[in-house]
Amino acid sequence: MTTISFSVEDDIKQDFDRWAKQAKKSKSDLFRDMVKSYQFNDYFDRVQDGMQKTLKELGIETEQELYDYLESDETYEDRIRHQRLSGRHQKG
Secondary structure, eight states: OOOOOOOHHHHHHHHHHHHHHHOOOOHHHHHHHHHHHHHHHHHHHHHHHHHHHHHHHHOSSHHHHHHHHSSOOOHHHHHHHHHHHHHHHHEE
């Protein structure tokens, strides 16, 4: 384990001290929890970015379309095949 130090404004230090006391945790534990929360949010943002690409490939634009797709028996491959076929008909 290593020690880090950094400077913050007085009001941030007071908030941090208060949060640690309210949570009945050490400041180190509170900081670790904050880092874990940040890591989770960062991971979730990356997952959402990937989902947006997939939703676009599937032609799903609304929440209702997503629910309909999830409740259907259609597979990802079926949906992509339909997208390709409907794209060919539109061009012709």
